[in-house]
Amino acid sequence: MWRVAFFASRSRSHLVWMDSVPKSAASVKKILCEAPVESVVQVSGTVVSRPPGQENPKMPTGEIEVKVKTAELLNPCKKLPFEVKDFMKKTEALRLQYRYLDLRSSQMQYNLRLRSQMVMKMREYLCNLHGFVDVETPTLFKRTPGGAKEFVVPSREPGKFYSLPQSPQQFKQLLMVGGLDRYFQVARCYRDEGSKPDRQPEFTQIDIEMSFVDQTGIRSLIEGLLQYSWPRDKAPVGVPFPSMTFAEALATYGTDKPDTRFGMKIVDISDVFRNTEVGFLQDALSKPQGTVKAICIPEGAKYLKRKDIESIRKFAADHFDQEVLPVFLKANRNWNSPVAKLVMEEQGPGLLRRMENQEEDMVLLTAGEHKRACTLLGKLRLECADLLEARGVLLRDPALFSFLWVVDFPLFLPKEENPGELESAHHPFTAPHPGDIHLLHTEPEKVRSQHYDLVLNGSEIGGGSVRIHDAQLQRYILETLLKEDVKLLSHLLQALDHGAPPHGGIALGLDRLICLVTGAPSIRDVIAFPKSFRGQDLMSNAPDFIPPEDLKPYHIQVSWPTDKETEKNPLNPPRQAES
Amino acid sequence: MWRVAFFASRSRSHLVWMDSVPKSAASVKKILCEAPVESVVQVSGTVVSRPPGQENPKMPTGEIEVKVKTAELLNPCKKLPFEVKDFMKKTEALRLQYRYLDLRSSQMQYNLRLRSQMVMKMREYLCNLHGFVDVETPTLFKRTPGGAKEFVVPSREPGKFYSLPQSPQQFKQLLMVGGLDRYFQVARCYRDEGSKPDRQPEFTQIDIEMSFVDQTGIRSLIEGLLQYSWPRDKAPVGVPFPSMTFAEALATYGTDKPDTRFGMKIVDISDVFRNTEVGFLQDALSKPQGTVKAICIPEGAKYLKRKDIESIRKFAADHFDQEVLPVFLKANRNWNSPVAKLVMEEQGPGLLRRMENQEEDMVLLTAGEHKRACTLLGKLRLECADLLEARGVLLRDPALFSFLWVVDFPLFLPKEENPGELESAHHPFTAPHPGDIHLLHTEPEKVRSQHYDLVLNGSEIGGGSVRIHDAQLQRYILETLLKEDVKLLSHLLQALDHGAPPHGGIALGLDRLICLVTGAPSIRDVIAFPKSFRGQDLMSNAPDFIPPEDLKPYHIQVSWPTDKETEKNPLNPPRQAES
Known part of the structure; x- marks a missing residue:
C-alpha cells in the first residue's frame, strides 16, 4: 500500500501518476475529477506496473501507476492567476507576484534544486576534501571607505548606523590574521545600486580565502572546485582553464571578460x-x-x-x-x-x-x-x-562552457571624475604584481596587480587577488596613493601589524554562475524570491511604509521630498509602471 | 624537502615544530630566535623523526621535527596587547577589540572548526541523505505584524523601509506552497532587542520545513540530524529523545525548558x-x-x-x-x-x-x-x-547531553498589557492541536498547539510546529482571535488559497547549540566576530556615524535627542563603560 500526496493534475518527481481509477469506487473518482487544478490531493492505493505499451519513458515514474483505494482533497486551489505550465507565457511581474505558484514550474524546480546540489558539492570539495572552515561573518558592519553603495541600518544609538557589507572582504582577511588559514563561506552580500536590470540588492557569493598561497594555488583550487561541483547532466569542465592578460583580452576581444566560445x-x-x-x-x-x-x-x-x-x-x-x-x-x-x-x-x-x-x-x-x-x-x-x-548561424554553442582567467590587471585607474588622481581598479587590499613593486613610488599608474578574474562565456563570474599583508605597504597605498581616510580601516592595518600571513582569495558570484549553468534568461530565475529591478518584492510589497513611532527607537525620521523632487526622482514613478 | 610557514613560537595542527636548528647555519638560527612572538615565519628543511625519547605524544606533530635549511621572517608581529595563550586571563572587551589575535587561541580555533564540521554534517544529512533543498531566502523583507524587534533598512523610495526578518518563517511556508517540499537553510536572522546579555543582533538558525509531515516525522528527522552530526569526541546522542508536555514540564520543573540532567x-x-x-x-x-x-x-x-x-x-x-x-x-x-x-x-x-x-x-x-x-x-x-x-557536588555532568521535546503548548496566551486579549504563544501560523479544534470558537485560550520545543540541558535550542495550511482557519485566527491587520499578510493568505500542502517545520538555534556542545561560556565564543552585549563591534567600532549626505538617498535624517533624553537613555553611556 502506497500513500502519496501531490498537486493534482501534475506529477512530481517523487510521486506516482494515476492512470487507473477502479470504476467501482465512484466516490474516489469523483474527488479526483472534481479537484481543481493545482489542488493538493492524497491517495492511497497499490503501486503496479503500467500495462504493456502504456509506459512513458519520459517520466521518472512512467513505468508505474497506482490502483487507488482512497482519495482525499487536502486543500483545494482557488482560481489561478495563470496556468502553471512552462509553455504559458506570463509577464515577469505576474510571476513575481505569485512566486509561490511560479516556483511549481518544472524550470524553477530544476534551477533551485540544481543550485542546492551544486553548492553542496562545492562545500564537500572545500570542507571535506580541502580542509576549509566555513565561517559566518557579520552582515551588520560599519561603512567601508567609499562604500556609497552600502545599505545603512540605523542602530539604537543616535546617529550611528550599521552597514550591510558588499562582501566579507575585511573579515576574511582578519580570519587569515586569526589563523583560520582556509576560510570559505556562502556569503550573503548587499549592494544598493538603485535600479539596475539583472542586479539584485542582495546576492550570494562563494567566498574563499587562504593563507600561504599564490595566484596559481587559488586558480587550481577553483578549477578543481568547479570541476567537482559541475552538474552531471552538463558537458564536463576541462582544466586547467586558459588564462590571458588583461592587456591581451583588451587587444583581442575589446573587453576584460571575453567570450572565448x-x-x-x-x-x-x-x-x-x-x-x-x-x-x-x-x-x-x-x-x-x-x-x-x-x-x-x-x-x-x-x-x-x-x-x-x-x-x-x-x-x-x-x-x-x-x-x-x-x-x-x-x-x-x-x-x-x-x-x-x-x-x-x-x-x-x-x-x-x-x-x-x-x-x-x-x-x-x-x-x-x-x-x-x-x-x-x-x-x-x-x-x-x-x-x-x-539569422540561424550557430556561433556560441549553448552546451559549451568556456572558462577563462584574466590576469595582470592594472592596480590603479585614473579617477573618472578627476583623472589626475588614482583609484583602485578593484579594491585597495589588492597586492601589486611583484615585478612592478619598483614602480609604486614613481609610476603607480603603471603597476600591475595580483588580481584575477574568472570569466565564463563572456560573463565575469568571479574575481580575487593576492592581498597586501604588509601594514606599511597597505598604509602607503591607502594614505599616499588613494588619499583614503585610514581611520575607517585602522583595525585592519593594526591586524596586518600583528603577524599577518601572506594570503589571497576569490569570490564567485553564485547567482550568475547558476544562471549560466542552467541557461536561465535572468538571475531572477535562479533565486527563489528575487526583487524586481527596482528592488521591490512584488509578492509581499516590500519595502513598505513604517509608522513613525517604529522609527523613534532608531532616532531617525523620514525627510519627505517636496512634490518637485518627487517628479524628478525616476525611482518613484507610480507603482503600475513596474514590470 | 618540506616548506612550511606558521606563527612563530606556536605550533599549528598542520605545521611541524622545529626543535633542531643546524648549528652551522647561524643566520637561520638568528632569524628564528629574533622573530617576535606571533610573527609569521617560513622555513624549508627536511622532516625527520625526533630523537628517541624526545617525542611529544600530546602534539599532533610530536613525533617529527624539521632540520631547517632556510628560514624567512614573512611578517613580524608588533607588540601584543595580550599574550595569545589560553591561560592568560583577558577581559572580554580586549578580546573582542583584538579579535584577530583572540581567534588564534586553541579554544576559538576548536570552537569555530567544530561549528563548521557540525554544520557540514547537518547539510550532508539533510541534502544528501534526505533530499532536502537548500534555498536561500531574502533578508531584505517587509515588516511582519508585531515585528517590533525588526531592524529597518531604508530604501531609496521615500518613507519605505525593508525589514531584516527574525526568521524565514513566511518564505519557508511559501516554499511549501511552491512545491519545494523539503526545504532547509542555514539562515541568518536578525533581532533587535537592544542590550541583552548573551544575545546577538544577528544569529544563525538551521531552518527546516517539510510538506506532508506530522510532529512525529519532524521530531525523528531532527533526532537523526543531531545524532548524525554530533561530534565524535563527545558522548553519543541517544534517540529517540524523551518528550514531555508543557503542563508536565511546568508542574515538574517549573519551566518550559527543563534541565533533565x-x-x-x-x-x-x-x-x-x-x-x-x-x-x-x-x-x-x-x-x-x-x-x-x-x-x-x-x-x-x-x-x-x-x-x-x-x-x-x-x-x-x-x-x-x-x-x-x-x-x-x-x-x-x-x-x-x-x-x-x-x-x-x-x-x-x-x-x-x-x-x-x-x-x-x-x-x-x-x-x-x-x-x-x-x-x-x-x-x-x-x-x-x-x-x-x-560546593563541589556534581549534579550536572558536563559530558552529558540531555535532550528533551516539550510539546502541547497553549496556542494562545493572554496579552501581557491587556489580559482580556489573546496573543500567539509562538507565532500566528502555528496549527491548533487536532484534539482541541472544537474549542477554537468557544474557549480559544484552552486550545493546545502543535508547537514543539527542543531543549538541551535546560536551554531551548529549537522550536517549530505544524503550520496552518487552511486559508480560512488562518484568517479566522489572525483577524478574529488576534485582531491583526491581515493586509500585511495578504500574500501568505493568498498562497494558502492556492493548494497549500499540509506542512510543518522547525528552527534550531545554531549559536546556542554549538555553545552547549563545545561547553563555551558564551555564544560569543562560538561566533567569529560577535557583537558586544550593546550591539557593538569593538574591533571596527560599528555601528558608526555617517555623514548626513550619505543618508540623503534614503530620505532619512537623524533626530538627535536632546541632552535630557540622552541622560535618560541607558543605551548611550560613555564608550568606556562597555565591558
Missing part, C-alpha cells in the same frame, strides 16, 4: 594602412597612439543586411563617437561605399593576408586610440554575433 | 497540608487555585549555608513576592525557625513519604497559585544546583 578576434592592421589615402584612417594614424583595428564577421556578406550595417555604424557613432567602415571581400557589395572600394583596391591583399578572410566574410574596420578602438570592436563583435545567431 | 523535581504536597496550622500555607490553600509545592535539595543540610538560605528567600520575595520555607529533616537545623519546626512536627511523616528524603536533605516549600509556585521553585531548583556545584 567563438573567434572574430580584433586584429591590429595599422601597418597595412601606413600609406592609406582614406581620410579618417590617415587622421587616426597621424596621432601618437593611433591605430587601425578590424574584426572579421564570418559570412557577414551573406547574413548581415543593410539595416544591420546601419545600426552598427549608428551604435559606434552614438556611443563611441567613432567611425566604422564595413568592407566586403565580394567587391560588388562595396560599390555603394567608395571608401570601402578604395580600401579594397589599396589594401585588399594586405587585409586578406592579415584577416585570413573567406569570400563571404565582412570586415569591420575602425581607427583611433588603442583602448577606444578595441572596446568599440569588442562591443560590435558581440552585437554581430547576436545578429548572426538571429 | 538532574532530579530535584517539584512535588505537589497540597494534600499533606490540608490541615496545616501554618499561616501562609493555610492562606494559600484557602484560595481556589491554591497549592503547596516543594523541591528537595539533596544533602542541602550539609552544603547550604545560612546565607544561601537567606539569599534564596530574598530572591523569592523580590522577584515573586512569595514566601519560601526551608525545612530540614535534621530536626536540630530547624530550631531557628519555629514554622519549620511546626511543619516537621505536624507534617513530617507525610512530607518524608512524599519527598522520599534522606536525612541530610533540605526541603524548600512554597505555596500559592500553581504556575507561580512552580515557576519560583523551578528557578530555585537551578539556583540551588549552582550552589551545590559551587
Whole structure:
C-alpha cells in the first residue's frame, strides 16, 4: 500500500501518476475529477506496473501507476492567476507576484534544486576534501571607505548606523590574521545600486580565502572546485582553464571578460594602412597612439543586411563617437561605399593576408586610440554575433562552457571624475604584481596587480587577488596613493601589524554562475524570491511604509521630498509602471 | 624537502615544530630566535623523526621535527596587547577589540572548526541523505505584524523601509506552497532587542520545513540530524529523545525548558497540608487555585549555608513576592525557625513519604497559585544546583547531553498589557492541536498547539510546529482571535488559497547549540566576530556615524535627542563603560 500526496493534475518527481481509477469506487473518482487544478490531493492505493505499451519513458515514474483505494482533497486551489505550465507565457511581474505558484514550474524546480546540489558539492570539495572552515561573518558592519553603495541600518544609538557589507572582504582577511588559514563561506552580500536590470540588492557569493598561497594555488583550487561541483547532466569542465592578460583580452576581444566560445578576434592592421589615402584612417594614424583595428564577421556578406550595417555604424557613432567602415571581400557589395572600394583596391591583399578572410566574410574596420578602438570592436563583435545567431548561424554553442582567467590587471585607474588622481581598479587590499613593486613610488599608474578574474562565456563570474599583508605597504597605498581616510580601516592595518600571513582569495558570484549553468534568461530565475529591478518584492510589497513611532527607537525620521523632487526622482514613478 | 610557514613560537595542527636548528647555519638560527612572538615565519628543511625519547605524544606533530635549511621572517608581529595563550586571563572587551589575535587561541580555533564540521554534517544529512533543498531566502523583507524587534533598512523610495526578518518563517511556508517540499537553510536572522546579555543582533538558525509531515516525522528527522552530526569526541546522542508536555514540564520543573540532567523535581504536597496550622500555607490553600509545592535539595543540610538560605528567600520575595520555607529533616537545623519546626512536627511523616528524603536533605516549600509556585521553585531548583556545584557536588555532568521535546503548548496566551486579549504563544501560523479544534470558537485560550520545543540541558535550542495550511482557519485566527491587520499578510493568505500542502517545520538555534556542545561560556565564543552585549563591534567600532549626505538617498535624517533624553537613555553611556 502506497500513500502519496501531490498537486493534482501534475506529477512530481517523487510521486506516482494515476492512470487507473477502479470504476467501482465512484466516490474516489469523483474527488479526483472534481479537484481543481493545482489542488493538493492524497491517495492511497497499490503501486503496479503500467500495462504493456502504456509506459512513458519520459517520466521518472512512467513505468508505474497506482490502483487507488482512497482519495482525499487536502486543500483545494482557488482560481489561478495563470496556468502553471512552462509553455504559458506570463509577464515577469505576474510571476513575481505569485512566486509561490511560479516556483511549481518544472524550470524553477530544476534551477533551485540544481543550485542546492551544486553548492553542496562545492562545500564537500572545500570542507571535506580541502580542509576549509566555513565561517559566518557579520552582515551588520560599519561603512567601508567609499562604500556609497552600502545599505545603512540605523542602530539604537543616535546617529550611528550599521552597514550591510558588499562582501566579507575585511573579515576574511582578519580570519587569515586569526589563523583560520582556509576560510570559505556562502556569503550573503548587499549592494544598493538603485535600479539596475539583472542586479539584485542582495546576492550570494562563494567566498574563499587562504593563507600561504599564490595566484596559481587559488586558480587550481577553483578549477578543481568547479570541476567537482559541475552538474552531471552538463558537458564536463576541462582544466586547467586558459588564462590571458588583461592587456591581451583588451587587444583581442575589446573587453576584460571575453567570450572565448567563438573567434572574430580584433586584429591590429595599422601597418597595412601606413600609406592609406582614406581620410579618417590617415587622421587616426597621424596621432601618437593611433591605430587601425578590424574584426572579421564570418559570412557577414551573406547574413548581415543593410539595416544591420546601419545600426552598427549608428551604435559606434552614438556611443563611441567613432567611425566604422564595413568592407566586403565580394567587391560588388562595396560599390555603394567608395571608401570601402578604395580600401579594397589599396589594401585588399594586405587585409586578406592579415584577416585570413573567406569570400563571404565582412570586415569591420575602425581607427583611433588603442583602448577606444578595441572596446568599440569588442562591443560590435558581440552585437554581430547576436545578429548572426538571429539569422540561424550557430556561433556560441549553448552546451559549451568556456572558462577563462584574466590576469595582470592594472592596480590603479585614473579617477573618472578627476583623472589626475588614482583609484583602485578593484579594491585597495589588492597586492601589486611583484615585478612592478619598483614602480609604486614613481609610476603607480603603471603597476600591475595580483588580481584575477574568472570569466565564463563572456560573463565575469568571479574575481580575487593576492592581498597586501604588509601594514606599511597597505598604509602607503591607502594614505599616499588613494588619499583614503585610514581611520575607517585602522583595525585592519593594526591586524596586518600583528603577524599577518601572506594570503589571497576569490569570490564567485553564485547567482550568475547558476544562471549560466542552467541557461536561465535572468538571475531572477535562479533565486527563489528575487526583487524586481527596482528592488521591490512584488509578492509581499516590500519595502513598505513604517509608522513613525517604529522609527523613534532608531532616532531617525523620514525627510519627505517636496512634490518637485518627487517628479524628478525616476525611482518613484507610480507603482503600475513596474514590470 | 618540506616548506612550511606558521606563527612563530606556536605550533599549528598542520605545521611541524622545529626543535633542531643546524648549528652551522647561524643566520637561520638568528632569524628564528629574533622573530617576535606571533610573527609569521617560513622555513624549508627536511622532516625527520625526533630523537628517541624526545617525542611529544600530546602534539599532533610530536613525533617529527624539521632540520631547517632556510628560514624567512614573512611578517613580524608588533607588540601584543595580550599574550595569545589560553591561560592568560583577558577581559572580554580586549578580546573582542583584538579579535584577530583572540581567534588564534586553541579554544576559538576548536570552537569555530567544530561549528563548521557540525554544520557540514547537518547539510550532508539533510541534502544528501534526505533530499532536502537548500534555498536561500531574502533578508531584505517587509515588516511582519508585531515585528517590533525588526531592524529597518531604508530604501531609496521615500518613507519605505525593508525589514531584516527574525526568521524565514513566511518564505519557508511559501516554499511549501511552491512545491519545494523539503526545504532547509542555514539562515541568518536578525533581532533587535537592544542590550541583552548573551544575545546577538544577528544569529544563525538551521531552518527546516517539510510538506506532508506530522510532529512525529519532524521530531525523528531532527533526532537523526543531531545524532548524525554530533561530534565524535563527545558522548553519543541517544534517540529517540524523551518528550514531555508543557503542563508536565511546568508542574515538574517549573519551566518550559527543563534541565533533565538532574532530579530535584517539584512535588505537589497540597494534600499533606490540608490541615496545616501554618499561616501562609493555610492562606494559600484557602484560595481556589491554591497549592503547596516543594523541591528537595539533596544533602542541602550539609552544603547550604545560612546565607544561601537567606539569599534564596530574598530572591523569592523580590522577584515573586512569595514566601519560601526551608525545612530540614535534621530536626536540630530547624530550631531557628519555629514554622519549620511546626511543619516537621505536624507534617513530617507525610512530607518524608512524599519527598522520599534522606536525612541530610533540605526541603524548600512554597505555596500559592500553581504556575507561580512552580515557576519560583523551578528557578530555585537551578539556583540551588549552582550552589551545590559551587560546593563541589556534581549534579550536572558536563559530558552529558540531555535532550528533551516539550510539546502541547497553549496556542494562545493572554496579552501581557491587556489580559482580556489573546496573543500567539509562538507565532500566528502555528496549527491548533487536532484534539482541541472544537474549542477554537468557544474557549480559544484552552486550545493546545502543535508547537514543539527542543531543549538541551535546560536551554531551548529549537522550536517549530505544524503550520496552518487552511486559508480560512488562518484568517479566522489572525483577524478574529488576534485582531491583526491581515493586509500585511495578504500574500501568505493568498498562497494558502492556492493548494497549500499540509506542512510543518522547525528552527534550531545554531549559536546556542554549538555553545552547549563545545561547553563555551558564551555564544560569543562560538561566533567569529560577535557583537558586544550593546550591539557593538569593538574591533571596527560599528555601528558608526555617517555623514548626513550619505543618508540623503534614503530620505532619512537623524533626530538627535536632546541632552535630557540622552541622560535618560541607558543605551548611550560613555564608550568606556562597555565591558
